[in-house]
Amino acid sequence: MSFTGKVIAITGAASGIGLALTNHLASLGASLSLADISSTPLETLTTELRAAGTKVLSTTLDVSSSPAVDAWIASTTSHFGRLDGAANLAGIGMDFTAVADVTDELWERVLAVNLSGTMFCVRAQVRVMQKGASIVNAASMAGVRGRPGLGPYVCAKHGVVGLTRTVAREAGERGVRVNAVAP
Template sequence: MKNPLDYTGKVALVTGAASGMGLAAAQAFADAGAAVVLADYRVDVVEAEAEKLRAAGHKALGVACDVSDDSQVAAAVERTVAEFGRLDAAFNNAGVMAKIAHTAESTRQEWDRVTGVNLGGVWSCLKYELQQMEKQGSGAIVNNASVGALTGNPGIPSYIASKHGVTGLTRTAALEYVKKGIRVNAINPGLIDTDIGRAVVEGDEEAYQEMEKHVPMGRAGRPEEIA
């Protein structure tokens, strides 16, 4: 799908860029003319994907970034600015799915793991992205929440809570920085055909197909449809 936006001369940072919606967004930014930084803890994957983009004539860089580590997020933003001079757009997409367990059976370890990436990671990304964009006086950030941020879903309490948190954090940051020329928004995708989307049913293909039946268009969305 051709991106109708022109990002020529702009610089974009995408987290969770090794696969799924993150990789699709990185490709869309590149196709629109942006220099794009692909950030993911799977650094070998994003370096390879960045090389593919460069081979196609785009400006791209792959960087290591575990968003649950504040110092790695800071380093990713610093590397972006060092390489390309600024940061105009960011897609805070990195996330993990919770292991299936009802609230009373869930563990503190799992709670910390999921919220650390899904909510803490978005907070860290916003913190350092906003610092840079405030210096520039402009920028746009999109956080990847979930349809789960609008409702509840039994069996994945840490995931649902983390995504509700992303929505609240997005609204707060949007109000804080709107007068400084920076826009902060969130998207709430439903079932998308990604590793995380399939992790909900832990590899059960029949269960996945059953989930697709509840999607109005009869199938899971595709990553490029979100990008």
């Protein structure tokens, strides 16, 4: 399998699943537009990938900012001329907290990153993608069933599943695939 000539955007690229995917796609020849909120690991990763010959654009990004996400995707398409795929993997977890004890701040931050951030990314990506492109969103097993102590996270991931299903039907009509994974 080769991704040579393909441009892939990845959020959460500097750690976890995002880092593993970044390295795998680089080994397959993809050009990468990487985004992460953690600038130092992102800069280190970018330097390593470029030294290995990968074409990389990197952006320190908080996905909960719609204007910042729009600017990242605009920069991606300006730099590479296209966007063939995206993996929206940025997300945050939370400590176990009963719903009765969830603060407004915790609720808002978890939903802002995990749900709104995914929405902002998908919206910006699907606007510029052509037939044959693909988007993968990070849901979770918590996105298909409830889990005590994780109310905000569960709600956000349920929302990602619903968003993914909706955009798959909308974008599928023009040949853009949209799926979610539930690790």
